[in-house]
Amino acid sequence: MLTLLPLSWLTYYGFHDRAGGLTIANFIQLVTDPTFLDPLLTTLILATSSAVTCCAVAAPMGWLVARTDMPLRRTVRALVMASFVTPPFLGAIAWELLAAPNSGLLNKLFRTAAGAEPDEYLFNIYTLPGLIFVISCYTFPYVFVLVANALDRIPGELEDASSILGSSAWTTARRVTVPLALPAVLAGALVAFLQAMTLFGSPAILALPAGFHTMTTKIWSLFQYPPKLELAAAASLPLLVLTVALLRAEAVMLGRRSYTVVGGRQGEPRRVRLGRWKWAALGLAFVVLLNPVFLPYGALLNAAFSRVPSEFVSFDNLTLHNIEFVFFELSSTGLAIRNTLILCTSAATIGTVMAVVVAYMTSRRVVAWHRALAFLATAPVAVPGIVLGVGLFLTYTRPPFVLYGTLWILLIAFVTIALPAAYQQLQSAFRAVNPDLEEASRILGATRLGTLGRITAPLLRTSVIATWCFIFIGVIRELSAAVMLFTSDTKVISVLIFDLNESGDLGAIAVLGIIMLVFTFAVVALINRIPGFGGVRLRNT
Amino acid sequence: MPGRNISRRTLLKASGAAAVSAFASPIRAAAPEPTAVTPALIAAARKEGKVVYYTPIDLPVAELIAKAFEAKYPGIAVRVERTGAERVFQRIGQEYASHIHAVDVVTSSDAAHFIVWKRDGLLEPFVPEDVARHYVAEYKDPDGMFAAFRASLSVIGYNTRLVKAEDAPKSFADLLDPKWTGKIVKGHPAYSGTIMTATYEIARDIGWDYFEKLAKQRIMQVQSAADPPKKLGLGERAVMADGNEYVLFQVKESGGPVEAVYPTEGTPFIVSPNGLFKAAPNPNAARLFQCFCFSPECQELVVNRGAMRSLHAQIKDKPGRRPLGEIKLMKEDAAAVERLSEEIKARYTKIFRV
Secondary structure (H helix, E strand, O other): OOOHHHHHHHHHHHOEOOOOOEOOHHHHHHHHOHHHHHHHHHHHHHHHHHHHHHHHHHHHHHHHHHHEOOOOHHHHHHHHHHHHHOOHHHHHHHHHHHHOOOOOHHHHHHHHHHOOOOOOOOOOOOOHHHHHHHHHHHHHHHHHHHHHHHHHHOOHHHHHHHHHOOOOHHHHHHHHHHHHHHHHHHHHHHHHHHHHHHOOHHHHHHHHHHOOOOHHHHHHHOOOOOOOHHHHHHHHHHHHHHHHHHHHHHHHHHHHHHHHOOOOOOOOOOOEOOOOHHHHHHHHHHHHHHHHHHHHHHHHHHHHOEOOOOOOOOOOOEOOHHHHHHHHHOOOHHHHHHHHHHHHHHHHHHHHHHHHHHHHHHHOOOOOOHHHHHHHHHHHHHOOHHHHHHHHHHHHOOOOOOOOOOHHHHHHHHHHHHHHHHHHHHHHHHHHOOHHHHHHHHHOOOOHHHHHHHHHHHHHHHHHHHHHHHHHHHHHOOOOOHHHHOOHHHOOHHHHHHHHHHOOOHHHHHHHHHHHHHHHHHHHHHHHOOOOOOOOOOOOO | OOHHHHHHHHHHHHHHHOOOOOOOOOOOOOOOOOEOOOHHHHHHHHHHOEEEEEEOOOHHHHHHHHHHHHHHOOOOEEEEEEOOHHHHHHHHHHHHHOOOOOOOEEEOOOOHHHHHHHHOOOEEOOOEHHHHHHOOHHHEOOOOOEEEEEEEEEOEEEEOOOOOHHHOOOOOHHHHOHHHOOOEEEOOOOOOHHHHHHHHHHHHHOOHHHHHHHHOOOOEEOOOOOHHHHHHHHOOOOEEOOOEHHHHHHHHHOOOOEEEEOOOOOEOEEEEEEEEEOOOOOHHHHHHHHHHHHOHHHHHHHHHOOOOEOOOOOOOOOOOOOOHHHOOEOOOOHHHHHHHHHHHHHHHHHHHOO
């Protein structure tokens, strides 16, 4: 229901004109009008390049962390995790501070170091390559997690066998490790492609000043006055179709992977000894991590305490005004923080409960239509946030369900977005619990519910808490659906930051961004206290 | 020179510039009796406890006004909802279409919006005493639905560290010089009411041709009219093609290396009215806030701290800022903007591609 209703309205609107007549004129305009074709082309270039960049960076890093004796592997994993949970739009704003051609901190350092002219610059973030770079910074963790997890699971025996048979380390890598990891890399590339394609915040922040649109910003601009809902709906459908197609492709590839990985009792993965190279490898990993974590966080901190955000904190430039402004003058701060926390908590709770129920029913086949249920729970993964936003707007601004203007519409959006990942995670957790234990309890006379409460629930506790935390983090960073659905009373922090960016209030953004990161990392810290926790998928915004 | 004289002369000249405005309505005056702030009004407003103010005024200034109101009337919180005027208009449109009545008082830097809201019967007739006494007819609606809260200018500006005063552009035509390629920042008319009004005035007086050539200068396209002055202050771009004079003044007065230029072709003049909504959820607080907005106290804040222009007859310009009367202004025409806004947005998007 949650997914189908908005998508039906989306399709209805896409095929109707303003007067309500059936038409394909919207689509004809879509494929003939260069103001639509250009963004479509840009989006495809953007998504492809981001996917390639992500794989090029994440696959070697995943290998270093999972299969070598590089030092500080846990720290590197934790830092990739940090880039994973950083809201991409916040990263984009931080990169404006770093690499805007004239005022960017890095370009200023370059000019000072090289003694260059005021107009010369090293980086220009307001370009397509700049946008690809920033998107890759916050998308590569998806590839990293998939690759590292896959490599973690490849048993050492296979590689041992190869070396016993006389292959050199490189031959083993080429003929055993790489082929086994390849499906994960390809799946990662697809995920990265989808993320880059459906991202809204970063292009809105970096592409518009450069004078180009992507599909998501184009769809969003169609919502502006005078709103062209029909065209927005029509423009959303290609994104939807592409996503569904690519997810099918991903399912096929991941299916093949699980079939290639040999089962049985697995040995510890053999770690490749890097020798002297291990410090070089670590250095490389840290250079990569400079981009999504150290530099942007530094820029935000700098901006939060600077009078002029494009200058380094110094005695003249130091101020607490931004903090004072956000907490004591900005009248929407309290409201936005409250709304965000209410939505995060309730979406995480409702989403987790729904995911537990559905995962239980499908993995224990409690009901006859468990397959359909599983499909419905995973279907929203095919709906990009901005498309869902358009669909929900069309659905809930009219009778019978007028939810626009309430937190409910945002709650529905966030739960819908979070459900697939939550479901997949819990479903695999249910699979890991041997049904024998439950059956023993049933045989001894316990009811189904009693068994669930006494046996299954305690075994699943860590997974459930982890799912809750991940929905929480996912909701904090959600922007693309929220930006379509908010009203003045239902603003959340992400939308407030986006608003402030449009009027160039960088100091206030830095403070709000840091608040957001504090919430996020508080929850991340909670997850890290849970033992045996693996990576889960989040959606970008 | 005594302040009164300046402001009167200023008003006369400025009103000449703004002859055809949102206020020139054919319907004859049916404005309600002016309202003074009474203890009864304050008590009723305090009972409501809050007022929701939608505004395009740059956030720090808008919050300053809100905090001044809260200090004067403790117990009534002001929630400032700031975004570009065109977005404010879209937001109210979307909310009202879904029967969400969240807004009490609105300011818009696109006076054309008031023509639409008035025509749709959304505005509450209400005349604060100050408006009746100290505002000339050109700056208030004859039916008492709205009045000019402030005036502002969209100016050219430059960063004094990057551009020497003698090299700075003097006119819109100068901005088309190849030496400015890649160095200009400008706001967007689909976001900002100021830029919308300015775009109309420039297109009318200079021609769309100007924009077509400007688009070839590889401009940095930001949204709010408040952003170009800030980008100049950061040193991100050397020149701004449009943007708020008052934000530029603020950047300058806080030590930023920026300077305003009043283009020789004329400077776009923008009148921003205030009105309150019939369906306001806090009607008394809305009235009190509207009275406060036009009080000399608030208008002084608007001029001294906000660096904007007041149309209140008792308020004088801050020394050191060029008086309105000495600036060649482009004529405001809200009715034409109302008629043409869709076309302006479409044409602009086509030329600048975003």
